Amino acid sequence: MTDIVRENAVPPAAAKRGATPTQRMLQIAFARSDFRIGLIGFGLLVGLAIFLPLVSSIDPVKIAYSSKLLPPFPAEGWKWPYLLGTDQLGRDVLMRCLVGLRYSLLIGVTTVVLMFIVGCSLGLYAGFRGGWADAVIMRLTDAQLSIPMIILAITILGVSRPTVPAIILVLGLSGWPLYARVARSVALGERNRGYVLGERVLGASDLRIMLLFVAPVVLPPIAFVAVLDIARMMIFESILGFLGLGVQPPTPTFGNVIADARKYLLNAWWIATMPGLFMLVSLTCLNLMGSALERARNAVLRGEA
Amino acid sequence: MNGPILAVSNLGIDLQRAGETRRVVDDVGFALAPGEVLGLVGEAGSGKSVLARALVRAISSPLEIVSGKVVFEGKDILSADRRELMAIRGNRIGFIGANPMGSLDPRLSIGSQIVEKLRSVKPGIGRAEAREKVLDLFGRVRIPSPDARFHEAPFQFSGGMMQRVMIVDALVSDPSLVIADNITQPLDVTVAAQIIRLIDDLRQSLGTAFLFISSSLPVAAQIAERTLVMQRGRIVEKGRTEDIAANPRQAYTRTLISRIPPIWNNVSAPVATEAEAVLKIDNVTRTYRVRRRNTFNGFNAVKAIRGVSFTVKARENFGIVGESGCGKSTLTRLLAWLEQPDSGRIAFLGKDLSQLSSRSLTEFRKSFQLLLQDPYGSLPANMPVQRMIEEPLLIHGVGKAEAARLAQEAMAEVGLSMEFAERLPVGLSGGQRQRINIARALVLKPQLLILDETLSALDQVEQAELLDLFTRLQATHGFSYVFISHDLALVRRMCHRIAVMYLGRIVELADNATLFERPHHPYTRALLSAMPTLEDNRFPRSRYLLDGEPPSPIELPSGCSFRSRCPRAQGDCQRIDPPLLVIDGGNAAACLHMHEALTEKETADVE
Numbered sequence: 001m002t003d004i005v006r007e008n009a010v011p012p013a014a015a016k017r018g019a020t021p022t023q024r025m026l027q028i029a030f031a032r033s034d035f036r037i038g039l040i041g042f043g044l045l046v047g048l049a050i051f052l053p054l055v056s057s058i059d060p061v062k063i064a065y066s067s068k069l070l071p072p073f074p075a076e077g078w079k080w081p082y083l084l085g086t087d088q089l090g091r092d093v094l095m096r097c098l099v100g101l102r103y104s105l106l107i108g109v110t111t112v113v114l115m116f117i118v119g120c121s122l123g124l125y126a127g128f129r130g131g132w133a134d135a136v137i138m139r140l141t142d143a144q145l146s147i148p149m150i151i152l153a154i155t156i157l158g159v160s161r162p163t164v165p166a167i168i169l170v171l172g173l174s175g176w177p178l179y180a181r182v183a184r185s186v187a188l189g190e191r192n193r194g195y196v197l198g199e200r201v202l203g204a205s206d207l208r209i210m211l212l213f214v215a216p217v218v219l220p221p222i223a224f225v226a227v228l229d230i231a232r233m234m235i236f237e238s239i240l241g242f243l244g245l246g247v248q249p250p251t252p253t254f255g256n257v258i259a260d261a262r263k264y265l266l267n268a269w270w271i272a273t274m275p276g277l278f279m280l281v282s283l284t285c286l287n288l289m290g291s292a293l294e295r296a297r298n299a300v301l302r303g304e305a
Numbered sequence: 306m307n308g309p310i311l312a313v314s315n316l317g318i319d320l321q322r323a324g325e326t327r328r329v330v331d332d333v334g335f336a337l338a339p340g341e342v343l344g345l346v347g348e349a350g351s352g353k354s355v356l357a358r359a360l361v362r363a364i365s366s367p368l369e370i371v372s373g374k375v376v377f378e379g380k381d382i383l384s385a386d387r388r389e390l391m392a393i394r395g396n397r398i399g400f401i402g403a404n405p406m407g408s409l410d411p412r413l414s415i416g417s418q419i420v421e422k423l424r425s426v427k428p429g430i431g432r433a434e435a436r437e438k439v440l441d442l443f444g445r446v447r448i449p450s451p452d453a454r455f456h457e458a459p460f461q462f463s464g465g466m467m468q469r470v471m472i473v474d475a476l477v478s479d480p481s482l483v484i485a486d487n488i489t490q491p492l493d494v495t496v497a498a499q500i501i502r503l504i505d506d507l508r509q510s511l512g513t514a515f516l517f518i519s520s521s522l523p524v525a526a527q528i529a530e531r532t533l534v535m536q537r538g539r540i541v542e543k544g545r546t547e548d549i550a551a552n553p554r555q556a557y558t559r560t561l562i563s564r565i566p567p568i569w570n571n572v573s574a575p576v577a578t579e580a581e582a583v584l585k586i587d588n589v590t591r592t593y594r595v596r597r598r599n600t601f602n603g604f605n606a607v608k609a610i611r612g613v614s615f616t617v618k619a620r621e622n623f624g625i626v627g628e629s630g631c632g633k634s635t636l637t638r639l640l641a642w643l644e645q646p647d648s649g650r651i652a653f654l655g656k657d658l659s660q661l662s663s664r665s666l667t668e669f670r671k672s673f674q675l676l677l678q679d680p681y682g683s684l685p686a687n688m689p690v691q692r693m694i695e696e697p698l699l700i701h702g703v704g705k706a707e708a709a710r711l712a713q714e715a716m717a718e719v720g721l722s723m724e725f726a727e728r729l730p731v732g733l734s735g736g737q738r739q740r741i742n743i744a745r746a747l748v749l750k751p752q753l754l755i756l757d758e759t760l761s762a763l764d765q766v767e768q769a770e771l772l773d774l775f776t777r778l779q780a781t782h783g784f785s786y787v788f789i790s791h792d793l794a795l796v797r798r799m800c801h802r803i804a805v806m807y808l809g810r811i812v813e814l815a816d817n818a819t820l821f822e823r824p825h826h827p828y829t830r831a832l833l834s835a836m837p838t839l840e841d842n843r844f845p846r847s848r849y850l851l852d853g854e855p856p857s858p859i860e861l862p863s864g865c866s867f868r869s870r871c872p873r874a875q876g877d878c879q880r881i882d883p884p885l886l887v888i889d890g891g892n893a894a895a896c897l898h899m900h901e902a903l904t905e906k907e908t909a910d911v912e
Contacts, residue, residue, distance in 0.1 A: 193682055194677050194679050194681075194682030194683035194684075195682065195683055195684055195685040195686075197643070197677060197683070198677060198683045198684070198742070198745070199685075199696075199700075200643055201641050201643065201670070201674060201675040201677075202670070202674075202696065202697040202700055202745065202746075202749070203667045203670040203671065203697070203700050203701060204696075204700045205700075208700065213685050216687050217686075217687070
C-alpha cells in the first residue's frame with residue numbers, strides 16, 4: 001500500500017538540488033565562455049583604471065608642449081613612456097583614457113546601484129501594497145518617463161555645475177522608473193501567492209513579508225539585468241561629456257576627450273580613437289557578462305538546469 | 306458491425322529519460338463493444354492518460370510504442386498512415402479532457418470553433434448544415450438557449466457548461482468512440498453528477514461507445530458497465546463494475562476500495578458534545594464591489610456572505626461544506642481575519658476581533674491559525690524547513706535559540722524527520738509540506754485551526770495519515786478544528802457538526818448523523834445524492850439531483866435564493882427568504898417546506 005505512494009513522490013534528483021535559483025544561475029553563467037571572457041576583460045580594465053594612475057608618475061592633465069602629438073607605440077616617432085601617444089597639449093593619451101574610464105565606471109556603477117535601490121524599493125512597495133501607494137508611485141514614473149533625458153540633463157546640469165553627483169542625479173532620475181515598473185509588476189504577481197497569505201496568517205507585518213519573502217524573489221532577476229544597464233549608463237555619461245554637460249575639462253572623460261579630439265582626427269587619429277577603443281572593449285565585456293547572465297536566467301526559468 | 310469497435314492487444318509503451326527506459330504501459334489488452342461504456346481506473350501516474358493517447362497514436366518522444374496492436378473499426382491504428390489517422394482522430398474517435406476552460410481559443414465564439422472543427426474533419430459538410438448540427442447537440446447536452454450561447458466566448462461559460470461544450474465538440478462528428486479523460490475532476494459534485502447523467506443519456510440515444518477514464522472507482526462505477534483497473538502500466542483487474550466493487554479479486558483493487566470511506570454503512574460518526582464556545586460568528590456579511598462591464602463608473606455588489614451565524618465549541622470539529630462560489634473561501638478569509646466583515650461580529654474566546662487594537666490582535670492571532678489548501682504555493686521557496694517553522698515564533702518576538710528548540714519539537718510532533726531541517730522545500734511531497742504548515746501553526750500554541758481544503762491536494766494515503774495526526778494533536782492540545790471542504794466523505798468522518806452553504810448563506814446546520822441520515826434541506830439532499838459512492842446511495846439521483854447551476858451572486862432570486870433550483874419551490878418561496886429554522890437539538894435548516902417534505906413520500910426513502 002505504501003509503495004504505491006512512493007512511486008508518485010517527487011524524483012530524488014529534484015530533492016538533492018538544494019541550490020537556490022540564483023546560485024544555479026551563477027553556476028551556469030560561470031560555465032559559459034562568453035561570461036568568463038567578459039569577466040576577465042572587464043576585470044583587467046577595471047584593475048588598470050584603478051591602479052595604474054596611482055602608481056604611475058605621469059600626470060594626465062599636465063601640459064607639455066615639448067612632447068605634443070606623439071604617435072602611439074608601433075608607429076614611427078613614438079616615445080617612452082607614451083605608449084598610446086600624446087594629444088595636442090602633450091598629455092599622455094593612455095593615462096587620460098584610464099582616468100576617463102574611472103569616471104565612466106564610477107558614474108555608471110553608482111547610478112545603477114542608486115536606481116536599483118530607489119526604483120526597486122518604490123516598485124516593490126507599489127506592487128505589494130497596491131491602492132493609493134501604487135497609483136501615486138506609478139503616476140510619478142509616468143511623469144518621469146515623459147521627460148527626455150537630454151532635456152533633463154540640459155536643465156539640471158546647465159543651471160547647476162556639472163559635478164559627478166549632479167551627473168549621477170540626472171542619469172538616475174531618468175532611469176529609475178524602469179526599475180520601479182519591473183519590480184512592481186513582479187511584486188504584483190507575488191502579492192497573492194500562498195506564502196504571503198501564510199505569513200499574514202502567522203501575524204507578520206507587511207514590511208517583514210516584503211523584505212524577507214517578496215524581495216528575494218523580485219530582486220535577483222532585476223539585478224542580473226542591471227549589469228547590462230551599467231553599460232547603458234556609461235554610454236549616457238560619455239554622451240553628456242561629449243555635449244559639454246559632463247565632468248568639465250581639464251579632467252579627462254571619454255566624452256570630452258573625444259569632443260576635443262575631433263579637430264585633430266585627420267593628423268592625430270589616436271587622440272579620439274584610443275578612448276573610443278577603451279569604451280568599445282569595456283562595454284563589450286559588460287554586455288557579454290550581462291547577456292550570459294540573462295541566458296543563464298532563462299535556462300533556469302525554463303527548468304533546463 | 307458486430308464484434309468490438311476497438312481491440313487493443315499486448316500494447317507496450319516505453320518512456321526514455323536520462324538514459325533510462327521505463328515501461329509505462331505494459332502488455333495492455335482489452336476490447337470495447339459498440340455503445341459500451343468501459344471504465345479505466347487507476348491512480349495518478351498509473352499510465353491511464355498515456356494509454357488513452359496511444360489509442361489515437363498521439364504519442365511522441367520521449368514516449369514510444371514498442372509493441373502491440375490497436376485495432377479500431379477493423380483498421381490497425383499503429384500502422385495507419387497520416388491520412389488514415391487524420392480521418393480517425395477527432396472524427397471517428399472523439400476526446401474530452403479534464404481542462405474544459407483551456408481547450409478552446411478564448412477570443413472566438415464557442416459555436417464557430419466547433420463548426421470549424423466539424424468542417425475540418427468532414428470537409429463535405431456545408432456551413433449552415435454544420436451550424437444546425439452543433440445547435441442540435443447544444444440542445445441535447447441541455448445548454449439553455451443554444452441559439453444565444455452559440456455566439457458567446459469561452460469565458461462566458463461556467464466550468465460545467467464548458468464541459469458540456471467539450472462533449473458537443475467530441476460528439477459533433479458522430480464518432481463511434483469517445484475517450485473521456487477525467488472529465489468530472491474539475492467540476493463540483495452536483496455538476497459532475499449532471500454530466501455523468503448526461504453522458505449516460507447520450508450514450509443511449511446516440512449509441513456511442515465511451516472509454517471513461519477516472520482516478521476514482523466510485524466515479525467510474527456510476528456509469529461504466531465494465532471496468533479496467535490499472536496499476537503501474539498494467540491492467541491488474543478487469544470485469545463487470547459491480548463485481549469488482551463487490552468482491553475484488555486482486556490485492557491492489559482491495560486496497561483501492563478499502564480507502565474509499567463509507568458514508569452510510571458501518572460508520573461511526575463523531576457525536577457532538579457540550580462545551581464552551583471558542584469561536585462565535587454572528588450574522589456576518591461581506592459584499593464585494595466589482596466594476597460593471599461596459600460602464601464608466603458602475604459597480605455590482607457581489608454578496609459573498611449573507612448573514613452567516615454559527616458557533617464552534619472547544620475540542621469540536623466543525624465542518625463547512627458547499628460547492629464553488631458558495632462563499633467558503635470568503636468565509637475562510639473572514640475567520641482568519643484576513644478581511645473584515647461588512648457587518649456582524651466575529652468573536653474569538655469571547656472577544657470581538659474588530660474591537661482589538663492592532664497590537665493585541667497580533668498577539669491574538671497566535672490562537673487561531675489557518676492551514677491553506679495549496680501545499681506548494683504556501684511555503685516560501687528559498688527558506689530552509691526549520692527556519693520556516695521558526696518564522697512564526699520570530700514574528701512574535703521569541704529569541705532565536707528558543708525558537709529553534711520549539712521548532713525542532715514541533716517537527717518531531719508532526720512527524721518530520723530532522724534531516725529536513727536544513728533543506729529547502731524543493732522536492733518535498735505535498736504531505737510533507739502540509740506537515741510543515743501544521744508545525745508552523747503548532748509552534749504558536751493555537752486553540753483553533755481553520756483547515757481550508759487543506760487535504761484536497763493530497764492523495765488518499767497522505768490524507769489518512771494527516772487526519773490521524775489531526776486527531777492526535779486534538780487529543781494532546783485540545784484544538785478545535787474548522788474543516789472547510791467540498792469533500793463530504795471527509796466531513797462525514799471527522800466533523801461533529803456541519804454547516805451546508807449555498808450562495809453565501811448557511812442552508813442547513815446539523816450534527817453529523819442528522820445531516821447525513823435525515824437532512825432537511827433539499828440542497829443537502831442534492832449534495833448527498835451527487836456523491837459518487839460504491840454503496841447504494843440513500844438519496845437516489847433520479848429524485849434528488851438538481852438541474853441547472855447556482856444563480857449569479859450579483860442577481861439573486863427574490864425570496865429563497867435556492868428556489869430557482871428547488872424541486873419543492875412553491876409560491877411563498879418567491880416572497881419569503883427563510884432564515885435558519887430550528888428543528889431540534891440545535892439542528893436547523895433554511896427551508897419553508899422542510900416539514901411538509903419530510904412527511905411526504907420522501908420520508909420512506911430516508912427512514
